[in-house]
Amino acid sequence: MPFTDHKQLWKDIKSGATADWDVIVIGGGITGAGVLRESVRRGYKSLLIEQQDFAWGSSSRSSKMVHGGLRYLAAGNISLTRHALQEREGLIREAPLLVKRLGYYYPLYKNRFPPPFAASILFWLYDRLAGIRDHRRIGNDELGRVFTELDRSQLNGAFYYTDAVTDDARLTLRVLQESVQVGGSVRNYTRAARLLKERGRVIGLMAEDRETGQEAPLNARVVINATGAWADRLGNAALAGMKIRPQRGSHLILSADKFPVSHAIFLLHPEDGRRLFIYPWEGQTIVGTTDIYHPQDLDIAASMTLVELNYLLTAAQQLFPERPPTRDDVTSTWSGVRPIITSGKSRNPSKASREHKVWVEEGLVSCSGGKLTTFHHMALDVLAGAQKFLPPPTETLNLRIFTSPSATGAEITPEDPEMGERLLGRYGQSAVALMASAPEHERTLIPGTHTFPAQVRWALQHESVLHLDDLMLRRTRLGILLKNGGAEVLDKIKPLCQEILGWDEVKWRQEVKRYREVISSYYAVPDE
Ligand SMILES: Cc1cc2nc3c(=O)[nH]c(=O)nc-3n(C[C@H](O)[C@H](O)[C@H](O)COP(=O)(O)OP(=O)(O)OC[C@H]3O[C@@H](n4cnc5c(N)ncnc54)[C@H](O)[C@@H]3O)c2cc1C
Structure with missing residues (x-):
């Protein structure tokens, strides 16, 4: 089933044949895709526009983990972790080799937090919230059999547990594809130039075709602002008091021929003690991630600095001390920008909340923050916020995201x-x-x-x-x-x-x- 015909849709929009929509979603990342999926499912005439390409923002440049987030659990955020773990399990069930379970090792460092007893509670709870039992404590010897060169002199064994990885861009595309298959329309390289308002209420937007510069007005019962790190840039009022703080995270890819890993591992960085992860992805080895304030223009893709490169290489060198990876071993890099919602008070960005927020104004619902993993949960919250602008849904709700294919591999x-x-x-x-x-x-x-x-x-x-x-x-x-x-x-x-x-x-x-x-x-x- 093809995506919407790019040229024909613009012709229809320009001629006025397709100017009125129930729902227009701005932003073609995973959040927008999830909202479109839910909107179309409810029987609404829905359009998604993306100013660049689909998944061009964070949704192709994340760490690609579909996870509950141990960090959030350790910080006491049980509800975010529970939701994320439930989403993880659902996604593994529905799209098994797109969202793939992966074994992770979490080494315990001598005289560092968490001590083994605290870690065992953490992993027990993590599994329990997901409804699985996958974790176990292992000793240094077993860890050494998996990561043969790792210096274990400062380690006190590790915990083995499971989470999942995906291809974030393909996950976004699959959700878009599901939406188009049941009647949704999507158009990349189409920007919401500005919101259209009548007596203070949002009634639509001015769409701009980025390839030609042409503009066309579009009307909607409700506009959804799913622009992630851009969420406070559309002239919307309701985010007042909150800020989207852009935080850059960078990764590098090492060739797995030379630096193979069979599982993910979380290591403490030798310079600042932050946890970093090294994991297998698409047959290669990924090292990530940094977490740095990113004040640069968001319309220019983020990129890694030399300082970040060296920082990540130093982390990787712990795993391969006998042939430490250098810049010549790096296949490629990428950087993404996290939309962190802040009241401006938190000093430590890594500790800032990763929860999403939904803001409702007249005719406009904005959603930002959150995680790749929780996109479906976010979509349900957005649709709940948008419902008062829409007629009752024609379809009964179905909590599955993907239609099950009848074919087998x-x-x-x-x-x-x-x-x-x-x-x-x-x-x-x-x-x-x-x-x-x-x-x-x-x-x-x-x-x-x-x-x-x-x-x-x-x-x-x-x-x-x-x-x-x-x-x-x-x-x-x-x-x-x-x-x-x-x-x-x-x-x-x-x-x-x-x-x-x-x-x-x-x-x-x-x-x-x-x-x-x-x-x-x-x-x-x-x-x-
Ligand atoms: C480094 C990093 C690592 C991460 N790792 C993980 C992880 O392992 N697991 C996890 O669950 N989450 C992770 N995340 C979080 C996750 O990637 C994001 O929460 C998610 O991708 C956000 O999706 P989004 O659709 O809200 O934003 P985006 O994917 O950024 O999409 C927003 C889109 O809106 C478009 N847009 C903006 N303005 C306009 C306009 N005026 N008109 C039209 N379009 C517009 C942009 O071009 C952009 O494509 C990570 C994030 C980063 C940055």
């Missing part, structure tokens, strides 16, 4: 059923058509990745790709999983872009230039 990729399951997680039932419609030579994985060329074809045909970076960084993750932004595969991708998107030689060269600038500015290893 073995039917899609008989030679490797797990790959088929992976595709079902990412595309739902469309995974069947995705593989069936691809020529034979597109059904072999691109070396060094878990991506089939068939997925590239599918994205170009069905997923509203306007630029090469949409394809390389968010529909697929080839741009961060391969060195030099995946320069080696561009020649193979070019004919597909020409065949499906009609790009001529000039357009291809423009796109490659733009893409190289994006990679070198925001995803490369920072210069010394």
Whole structure:
């Protein structure tokens, strides 16, 4: 099932054929996607607009963990942790290889918090809130069998437990896809230039097509502001007294050929004692994250500094002391900006609340904060806030997010059923058509990745790709999983872009230039 036809929708909007909506969602990250899903499910005529590409903001640049957050539990925030753990379990059930359970090791440091007894209560409670029993205490010897080079002289064993990881951009796209399949409309590169008001009430917005600069007014019974870190920039009044504090978090990718890890591990940074994590993701090894105030222009993608690079490398060197990773070993980097809601009083950003907030004004509901993990819970809160502007829902509520595919992994990729399951997680039932419609030579994985060329074809045909970076960084993750932004595969991708998107030689060269600038500015290893 294709995403909304980008060109046709704008034509309809300009001609006035599609100017009136029940719900317009501003922001194409996971929060907006979740709200759209719930809105469409209730029978409302709903549109989502995103000023850049879908998942361009934090929702493609998070740590990609679907977790309760041990940190929040340790800080006493039981309700956030419980909700997040329940969401985690639901997502693992509904989209198993998109949201995948992963084993984590939490080393206990001698003479450091938490002592083993406190940690055992923490992990017991963590599992209990999730309704599972996965944790156990292990000794230094067992830890050494999993992380062979780790210096264990300062350790007092570890706790093993489980959480989950995902591909955040694909999770967002899957939720959008589910919404479009049941009648929702989505349009990337479309900005809410300003809110339209009548007698103090929001009645719609002025939409701007970012590619042409054209504007068109849109009316809605209710506008949802799901713009994350941008939430206080739309001229909305209700956030008064609260601030969105942008906090940057950066990560780097090391090649798993040289620095393999089979599980996630939380290590204390030797310089400041912060916990950092190193974990396997998409066949590579990730090191994250920093947590730094980010006062820069949010419309320019965040990027890692040299200081952050060295800080993360120092953390990784604890795990591989015999061949310490250096900047030459880094495949790529990324930085995201957390929307932290603050009253301006908290001095320690890492301790600031990660809970979401919903603000209701006349005709406008804003939502920010929260986590990738809790997007569905946020969507339900937003719809509850929006209900008074809307007629009663036509559909009864269904707490599932995803439609269960009827196919099995073995039917899609008989030679490797797990790959088929992976595709079902990412595309739902469309995974069947995705593989069936691809020529034979597109059904072999691109070396060094878990991506089939068939997925590239599918994205170009069905997923509203306007630029090469949409394809390389968010529909697929080839741009961060391969060195030099995946320069080696561009020649193979070019004919597909020409065949499906009609790009001529000039357009291809423009796109490659733009893409190289994006990679070198925001995803490369920072210069010394
Ligand atoms: C470094 C980092 C690590 C994280 N790790 C985790 C984790 O492991 N697990 C977890 O659960 N959560 C994690 N999070 C939190 C999670 O990523 C965010 O809570 C979530 O992605 C926020 O989604 P969102 O849709 O609200 O915001 P975003 O994804 O930022 O989306 C907002 C969108 O609104 C668009 N927009 C803004 N203004 C306009 C406008 N005027 N018109 C149209 N569109 C507009 C932006 O372009 C943007 O794409 C992390 C966050 C960061 C930054």
